[in-house]
Amino acid sequence: MKNPNKAFAVCGIIAPILYLLMAIIGGALRPGYSHIAETVSELLVAGAPNKPLLVTLLIIDSVLGMLFPIGLHRGINEGKGSKVGPAFLIITSVLTLLTAAFFPQDPGGEPVTFAGTVHVTLIIPMVILSLGAFLAFWRSLKSDSLWSGYDRYSLVTFIIAIPLGVISAFSLNSPYIGLLERISVAVILQWGFVMAIKLFRLSK
Numbered sequence: 001m002k003n004p005n006k007a008f009a010v011c012g013i014i015a016p017i018l019y020l021l022m023a024i025i026g027g028a029l030r031p032g033y034s035h036i037a038e039t040v041s042e043l044l045v046a047g048a049p050n051k052p053l054l055v056t057l058l059i060i061d062s063v064l065g066m067l068f069p070i071g072l073h074r075g076i077n078e079g080k081g082s083k084v085g086p087a088f089l090i091i092t093s094v095l096t097l098l099t100a101a102f103f104p105q106d107p108g109g110e111p112v113t114f115a116g117t118v119h120v121t122l123i124i125p126m127v128i129l130s131l132g133a134f135l136a137f138w139r140s141l142k143s144d145s146l147w148s149g150y151d152r153y154s155l156v157t158f159i160i161a162i163p164l165g166v167i168s169a170f171s172l173n174s175p176y177i178g179l180l181e182r183i184s185v186a187v188i189l190q191w192g193f194v195m196a197i198k199l200f201r202l203s204k
Helices: 004-029 040-044 051-075 084-101 114-141 150-169 177-202
Strands: none
Touching: 004 040, 004 051, 004 177, 040 051, 040 177, 051 084, 051 177, 084 114, 114 150, 114 177, 150 177
16 A cells, blocks of 8 residues: 555554454354343453453454554644544553453453453543544544544534443443443444545545
């Protein structure tokens, strides 16, 4: 690829697809698992079936998630715009990698071990950074005519993500927490996928 941004865009396209595949494959390989009642993190608890495979997929997904924001920064305002949004996305991916590789959720969701406590603790900055990234891109995209309309798209995503995140946070013991979490995560994933497609089209 002559334009490096195209390679970064491909990372952004693959990342959400890989995350979805990880969740689907993990659920299919684990008898009795419910995508409605159980979170994705339940697939990665200590001793979970097929955990090495799923952790590997999530680590790859996280690395792709670290690379994609570099392309976004380079592709918006010719790399002269704010670094805040890309930085927030990169940090979020680093935290995702840490939770996957070193700090798995404890079985049942309630933190018992040190690793489980860190896992739950890291979720908070991950959510805040994701929301902050949407706002940062809303501001930086306003000044780039090539990304016309994507500033509003980022703002709308931010507005939709807030109540979904709050509902998920207060529904940890709900029999529908898996579904609620997936809807909330889907909003974030689709933003990244759409932005990656746009970056790919601009990277000629």
